Amino acid sequence: AQSVSQHNHHVILSEAASLELGCNYSYGGTVNLFWYVQYPGQHLQLLLKYFSGDPLVKGIKGFEAEFIKSKFSFNLRKPSVQWSDTAEYFCAVKKLVYNQGGKLIFGQGTELSVKP
Amino acid sequence: DTGVSQDPRHKITKRGQNVTFRCDPISEHNRLYWYRQTLGQGPEFLTYFQNEAQLEKSRLLSDRFSAERPKGSFSTLEIQRTEQGDSAMYLCASSLDILGRISYEQYFGPGTRLTVT
Numbered sequence: 001a002q003s004v005s006q007h008n009h010h011v012i013l014s015e016a017a018s019l020e021l022g023c024n025y026s027y028g029g030t031v032n033l034f035w036y037v038q039y040p041g042q043h044l045q046l047l048l049k050y051f052s053g054d055p056l057v058k059g060i061k062g063f064e065a066e067f068i069k070s071k072f073s074f075n076l077r078k079p080s081v082q083w084s085d086t087a088e089y090f091c092a093v094k095k096l097v098y099n100q101g102g103k104l105i106f107g108q109g110t111e112l113s114v115k116p
Numbered sequence: 117d118t119g120v121s122q123d124p125r126h127k128i129t130k131r132g133q134n135v136t137f138r139c140d141p142i143s144e145h146n147r148l149y150w151y152r153q154t155l156g157q158g159p160e161f162l163t164y165f166q167n168e169a170q171l172e173k174s175r176l177l178s179d180r181f182s183a184e185r186p187k188g189s190f191s192t193l194e195i196q197r198t199e200q201g202d203s204a205m206y207l208c209a210s211s212l213d214i215l216g217r218i219s220y221e222q223y224f225g226p227g228t229r230l231t232v233t
Binding site: 044046102103108109 | 147149151156157158159160161164172207209211213221222223224225226227
């Protein structure tokens, strides 16, 4: 069965530290890839997405992610985190099958705590 | 238009009771999805609609669950004879699908938190 794996459940960083959150998926076909963020008390928001083209995608708030097809990975990065980045981060995959689906398969999430 | 809305935001019910949740998608979004999220987990797909047609249901969706989208706009999710294991956050999302090929990103609502006592 298709799955999405996020490597860390909880990451604690100090402000200005660099961030990398891992995401791997198991599906050999064409996919769309997403990172969603959920700030405390708020709903899921799209951080960035990969559909095709340049495997390095930039999102909001200085986040970026790199799609490495050979590794089935889509890791999220930010050079310097801020306290306001404290949130839960979810990686999600959508299989591209013509005229089907569109459902997202999510990883279990990574909780990021940034210490001021 | 302020995004996907869900009602109620919180629901506490006793085991065995029926509950119904409503989702209003972003206007003109033709796809609507329901997910369930439990503590410490990512959202899990339940079902989705293309306009008024329910096109896919997860095996997570037991026969106690039913979803409708009668006019292709808002949707309802009903859980009959609730069980404690149904306690979760129920999320709704919508997206625009073009020509059956391209699905753009899904926009999520705030969710309905269900507690079954």
